[in-house]
Amino acid sequence: MKKPSEKAVHEQLVQISKRANLPAWQSWLIRILAVLASLVVCAVIIVLFTGDNPFAIYATMFKGAVGTSRRIWSLLQGVAMLLCVSLAVTPAFKMRFWNIGAEGQVLMGGLATASCMILFGNSMPPALLLLLVIAASIVAGAIWAVIPAIFKAIWNTNETLFTLMMNYIAMQIVSYFTYIWSVPKGSGKIGVINAASQAGWLPTIGKYNYLLNILIVAALTIGIYIYLRYSKHGYEIAVVGESENTAKYIGINVKKVIIRTMILSGALCGVAGLLLVAGTDHTITRDTAGGRGFTAIMVSWLAKFNPLYMVVTAFLLVFMQKGATEISTVFGLNDSFSDIITGIIIFFIIGSEFFINYTLKFRSRKGAEAK
Amino acid sequence: MKKILAVLLAAVLVLALAACGGNTSDEAKDFKAGFIFLHDENSTYDLNFINAAKQACENLGITPILKTNIDESNDCYEAAADLVDSGCGFVFADSFGHESFMIQAAKEFPDVQFAHATGTRAHTENLPNYANAFASIYEGRYLAGVAAGLKLNQMIEEGKITAEEAKIGYVGAFTYAEVISGYTSFYLGAKSICPSATMEVQFTGSWYDETAEKEAATLLINDKCVLISQHADSMGAPTACETAGVPNVSYNGSTQSACPNTFIVSSRIDWTPYLEYAIKAAMEGKEVDKDWTGTLATASVVLTDVNETAAAPGTVEKIEEVKAGLEDGSIHVFDTANFTVDGKTLDSYMADVDTDEAYQGDTEVISDGYFHESEFRSAPYFDLRIDGITLLNEKF
Numbered sequence: 001m002k003k004p005s006e007k008a009v010h011e012q013l014v015q016i017s018k019r020a021n022l023p024a025w026q027s028w029l030i031r032i033l034a035v036l037a038s039l040v041v042c043a044v045i046i047v048l049f050t051g052d053n054p055f056a057i058y059a060t061m062f063k064g065a066v067g068t069s070r071r072i073w074s075l076l077q078g079v080a081m082l083l084c085v086s087l088a089v090t091p092a093f094k095m096r097f098w099n100i101g102a103e104g105q106v107l108m109g110g111l112a113t114a115s116c117m118i119l120f121g122n123s124m125p126p127a128l129l130l131l132l133v134i135a136a137s138i139v140a141g142a143i144w145a146v147i148p149a150i151f152k153a154i155w156n157t158n159e160t161l162f163t164l165m166m167n168y169i170a171m172q173i174v175s176y177f178t179y180i181w182s183v184p185k186g187s188g189k190i191g192v193i194n195a196a197s198q199a200g201w202l203p204t205i206g207k208y209n210y211l212l213n214i215l216i217v218a219a220l221t222i223g224i225y226i227y228l229r230y231s232k233h234g235y236e237i238a239v240v241g242e243s244e245n246t247a248k249y250i251g252i253n254v255k256k257v258i259i260r261t262m263i264l265s266g267a268l269c270g271v272a273g274l275l276l277v278a279g280t281d282h283t284i285t286r287d288t289a290g291g292r293g294f295t296a297i298m299v300s301w302l303a304k305f306n307p308l309y310m311v312v313t314a315f316l317l318v319f320m321q322k323g324a325t326e327i328s329t330v331f332g333l334n335d336s337f338s339d340i341i342t343g344i345i346i347f348f349i350i351g352s353e354f355f356i357n358y359t360l361k362f363r364s365r366k367g368a369e370a371k
Numbered sequence: 372m373k374k375i376l377a378v379l380l381a382a383v384l385v386l387a388l389a390a391c392g393g394n395t396s397d398e399a400k401d402f403k404a405g406f407i408f409l410h411d412e413n414s415t416y417d418l419n420f421i422n423a424a425k426q427a428c429e430n431l432g433i434t435p436i437l438k439t440n441i442d443e444s445n446d447c448y449e450a451a452a453d454l455v456d457s458g459c460g461f462v463f464a465d466s467f468g469h470e471s472f473m474i475q476a477a478k479e480f481p482d483v484q485f486a487h488a489t490g491t492r493a494h495t496e497n498l499p500n501y502a503n504a505f506a507s508i509y510e511g512r513y514l515a516g517v518a519a520g521l522k523l524n525q526m527i528e529e530g531k532i533t534a535e536e537a538k539i540g541y542v543g544a545f546t547y548a549e550v551i552s553g554y555t556s557f558y559l560g561a562k563s564i565c566p567s568a569t570m571e572v573q574f575t576g577s578w579y580d581e582t583a584e585k586e587a588a589t590l591l592i593n594d595k596c597v598l599i600s601q602h603a604d605s606m607g608a609p610t611a612c613e614t615a616g617v618p619n620v621s622y623n624g625s626t627q628s629a630c631p632n633t634f635i636v637s638s639r640i641d642w643t644p645y646l647e648y649a650i651k652a653a654m655e656g657k658e659v660d661k662d663w664t665g666t667l668a669t670a671s672v673v674l675t676d677v678n679e680t681a682a683a684p685g686t687v688e689k690i691e692e693v694k695a696g697l698e699d700g701s702i703h704v705f706d707t708a709n710f711t712v713d714g715k716t717l718d719s720y721m722a723d724v725d726t727d728e729a730y731q732g733d734t735e736v737i738s739d740g741y742f743h744e745s746e747f748r749s750a751p752y753f754d755l756r757i758d759g760i761t762l763l764n765e766k767f
Contacts, residue, residue, distance in 0.1 A: 070453070184547055184730055188544075288444065
């Protein structure tokens with residue numbers, strides 16, 4: 001044991017302590033300030049590295065995200081898809097089950113959709129095919145999620161690694177089938193599936209095929225909110241997440257909850273795959289999920305697993321992605337530049353959570369001068 | 372804290388103003404050309420297109436809008452629609468897999484001219500605003516093959532290898548006509564100079580996968596291939612050759628700066644003549660040729676400078692001589708007298724020229740003693756597996 005020397009007695013320059021709960025408006029103020037601060041840092045970097053006017057670049061960002069009616073629709077579609085995957089991972093996260101496998105679950109849902117469209121596109125009545133496509137995608141996503149859940153429930157395997165590995169398997173399976181079904185043979189790309197007959201395509205409402213996806217995800221958002229907040233299942237998930245022993249003590253079947261919740265999680269990912277493949281893309285590649293399975297983790301965490309807040313966080317992330325892509329196009333910068341910008345902004349947003357949860361006490365200046 | 376707040380609020384105001392002001396500043400009603408690229412400048416293939424797009428637009432005095440790293444998926448349709456939103460009257464995409472999404476966009480925006488390199492479906496889709504283009508790059512590859520043949524002969528003469536050991540390695544992306552036509556013409560060029568030459572092809576299943584291309588090249592080198600060429604778009608194969616000291620015939624442009632000791636020559640398509648022609652036609656409201664094939668004569672098929680350090684002596688002269696033969700028609704790349712399939716000389720072949728549901732041969736392409744490549748449509752359709760070439764993996 002060290003003697004308490006003078007130095008140790010000395011007051012620390014900065015003291016970090018956990019905050020009592022901050023009022024909502026204050027925590028949101030901190031988040032908004034963080035975004036603004038990140039924009040200032042980005043501005044400095046933009047000037048340093050490109051010499052371009054940072055305000056012009058931010059204006060471009062707005063234009064890129066909401067500049068035309070198509071872009072607004074496309075933005076909302078992007079938000080809807082990211083939100084859908086975020087909704088999917090949330091019940092699992094709330095249960096402290098780290099489902100890192102949403103990417104693969106979305107892909108498997110998408111692959112099931114694409115398979116039905118390719119195999120039965122010409123032989124099945126359209127309405128029946130549509131039902132089959134919906135069922136297949138949900139089942140495929142659920143199966144991909146329930147495998148690690150069963151292993152976790154029975155043998156207590158590490159679900160983080162397991163779900164992560166399942167992503168790579170899903171990608172390889174999708175790669176395999178894109179070669180098998182490539183058009184023309186050997187080109188490794190499927191192209192638009194059933195371009196002429198549109199068999200298995202989800203119907204288009206209005207001018208763009210985004211609206212249906214947006215409506216479905218809006219309904220899912222409300223559904224998951226109610227499920228987690230007001231249903232018995234939602235309560236069980238919360239208890240298992242807080243403490244498995246408590247859950248066992250009050251008679252909750254933990255294994256059942258884990259498996260049931262992961263089936264839900266996977267099924268929702270399957271829906272995301274369905275909406276992507278049958279709703280907008282009408283094709284499948286190994287990038288169909290587009291990293292949403294991982295971005296969704298951030299969306300869900302930042303929103304503290306609250307589906308309604310997730311709308312905001314998903315919007316923010318997609319807005320920045322779209323805007324940053326436009327920056328690289330208009331200013332002739334490499335794609336990496338937009339990644340740098342979004343990276344900085346996300347860094348600040350995540351950092352702001354620290355200031356919301358903790359408070360910094362600086363050593364008073366008087367004390368320092370009196371030394 | 373208050374001070375910081377004040378500064379940030381001021382920043383918000385300025386930003387908001389800037390955002391509002393931005394809309395009116397650039398409403399110059401110029402013609403805009405939009406370009407969609409599969410990868411960015413790091414890919415030799417896309418760099419070749421990016422340079423041509425910039426050059427063609429400079430020649431025409433217009434500003435290009437470039438979108439890089441656009442996947443061969445719905446992203447391509449989204450990018451095309453977004454370019455139309457940005458006011459482009461001409462939209463171009465550079466990768467084979469972009470085609471069905473370009474057609475989708477062309478149907479939706481009939482007032483905009485769409486053009487697509489390497490595609491096959493313009494002549495069957497028959498849309499007034501959708502066109503394909505390619506070049507007779509098999510002639511360029513043949514010439515590059517001549518340089519490879521000379522190098523093999525030099526190695527044989529110097530006693531480094533025996534005639535039987537003259538084995539070429541080739542890194543290919545996928546197993547469809549564009550790649551098959553490329554490696555076969557390259558091989559025939561080499562064989563025309565070095566008759567004992569054989570070839571092994573290793574596929575990567577990707578247009579751009581630096582690691583896979585490097586590994587494929589290394590595998591071929593370990594398999595005693597003494598010269599490497601490639602049809603995939605990263606620096607993987609050339610740098611593997613430079614490391615191993617194995618001569619390399621490149622594609623899409625010179626890789627001499629990175630591989631000064633092993634780079635011999637590279638064939639490439641110069642897209643500037645086509646882009647200039649097509650954009651000009653779109654500007655003037657004229658129809659763009661449905662299926663445009665660039666040639667040696669249109670300066671679309673070109674070879675880079677020969678690297679004297681790595682090439683055999685006399686390469687430049689020999690290439691010029693063969694090039695003249697190709698141009699005057701005395702040499703045909705796919706002369707049926709020069710290759711056999713399963714030991715037989717072909718006198719008839721039905722190629723799959725019209726891309727339709729059947730994916731079967733529909734057009735007779737052998738006549739007058741040679742295979743007529745890129746004559747019935749611009750994109751290659753030579754997909755014969757000729758003797759002398761071994762495919763090591765066919766999974767792609």
